[in-house]
Amino acid sequence: MAQDKYQTMGDGIYAHIGGPQNVAKLIHCMTRVRLTIKDEAKVDQAALKKVPGVLGVVQEETLQVIVGPGTVNKVAQAMVDRVGVALGDPFPANTQPPVESNQSAVEAKAAEVRAAHKAKLKQTWWRAALKHISAIFIPLIPAFVGAGLISGVAGILANLLTAGDLPTSWASFITVLKVINGGLFTFLNIYVGINAATEFGATAGLGGIIGGLVYLPGVVAPITINNVFTHQPLSPGQGGIIGVIFAVWLLAVVEKRLHRLIPDAIDIIFTPMLSLLSIGLLTIFFIMPLAGWVSSSLVGTINWTLQVGGAFSGAILGLAFLPMVMLGLHQILTPIHLEMIKSIGYTGLLPILAMAGGGQVGAALALWIKCRQNQQLVRLIKGALPVGILGVGEPLIYGVSLPLGRPFVTACIGGGIGGAVIGMIGHIGAITIGPSGAALIPLIANHQWLGYVFGLLASYAGGFLATYFFGVPESAMVPTSADGTIIEPLAVDTATVPETPSARATSSDATQFVAPAAGQLQALSEVPDDVFSQKMVGDGFAIVPSHGTVxxxxxxxxxxxxxxxxxxxxxxxxxxxxxxxxxxxxxxxNGDPFTVHVTENETVTAGQQIAEMDLPAIKTAGKSTTIITVITNMTHVTAMTSFTDQSITAGEDVLRVTSQSEG
Structure with missing residues (x-):
């Protein structure tokens, strides 16, 4: 069952982090299981990275185990189900096993002190703030993605309607789509207020009210509430998300203090009222005006930078975004994106920053081509590349480029090139946040999607070329099996290859063999035919094909x-x-299930189609479909690399054979 797979992965993660008893809380984002660890000394990152399905591990305020989109929610759910809690809920305290000796007690205490000291060193106010911002917006990411894509579809349909390519009857459906999208963005401050209250330890409902009051409900012209600084009427929503987060943080401080001061008998009555009244007044008369000024200044500065800096600004932002992700600084951009969308209808930052992911894709393609012998790396790239193209970059970052070092740098260069193109074109923005990469194309504002595509292609090309020529470390090109085992050239047994004049020739040549079909690669010894399994006609390999193309x-x-x-x-x-x-x-x-596409004396290249097999017909006839590739003149061979049984695609490298030329 599929659930068993995710439970197995979850259990594998638990096994290398000290078990569920070492976890305080578990949540997940789009690609990562995020665990709050009690004792970091019990985490074995090296072993954790080897758990099947784990693409990478990052240790920040939380332990982040990268397993990829579509998998992360199932693994996280399986892990909390194992403990019996909900996602985000505290894990139950576990009684530690009895301490067997004083020495054990001392060692346990020492580990506890080391972990606490390490946590204290890492938990600066800045990193704590970033952690809170991340926790506030992570639960909203699916909403941003879903509502944003619906908005993109509505925009495309509206354009078709305006152009006359759709009948007017579509107008109502387009309106419905816009209403669904508005369900998020119209009330976004309320959702942020609720999440912020949960994160800061305030009552969620009170946080929602603080988020809602910035819309100034009940204020109807000609009645106004004036800005105490400018004496101009406040605008609904002024201060936006930045103001809401700060106000709810103050709410949490006040509410906690009141809980301690007010007697229990009347706490439920007076604490909510006094908290709302004090923070509500503070929000309306001070936080909204000040946060509004901060928000408008940020948006104005960013727009000015993009307009004046053009290609240069785009290059710097595209180049620097991946290092920002590594430091966790990208989390501060979320409220800035949303403020830009509220102010001008789109965020001009997101398309530029998305180029960093394009650089990763280009770098991965270059690694795939230059490191084809590294089957472990190729397997990682195959798994991470599709989601990378769609804008989910963590598997490529933590599973491919960052561990190798140089490809991470050259991927950043690709991001800078793409960012320069976006900045040079100018006025390219996204109407929502969440999607990136190719998935962002339908969400580009003002019909500027073609410019975004140019930038994305430039980032692919930049990352590819920079990596291909400068970013591939020698270690990545070492032939390895899918499990990471280094494949050494194996000398052919002299019993199989007797010394002959050709075998003793002085000059040697190497021939690269590729898979003649997609399917399961096997050793000849596994073939149920003695002629081949006992290598009577020569040595080579077999493939059980999954497709009929040969x-x-x-x-x-x-x-x-x-x-x-x-x-x-x-x-x-x-x-x-x-x-x-x-x-x-x-x-x-009698040839019925076979079609041959070549003729005798025809020159072919590796990977060129030569035949087609009707696999169902062969199986119906009761025959095996296994394709055998053997070298029949083994006296000509001096060495062959080994290979492992694995799933393989047609044209993928299998083994390398060294032979002797006639001297």
Missing amino acids: VAPVDGTIVSIMPTKHALTMTTATGLEILVHMGLDTVAL
């Missing part, structure tokens, strides 16, 4: 094709003679 395993020339079309032979420029045998005992099928 490609050439090497560069070479087609020598012969069996009349029954189930097998053909090839030669290479290095002198190897190769048999490609499609299926076992399929000669009896």
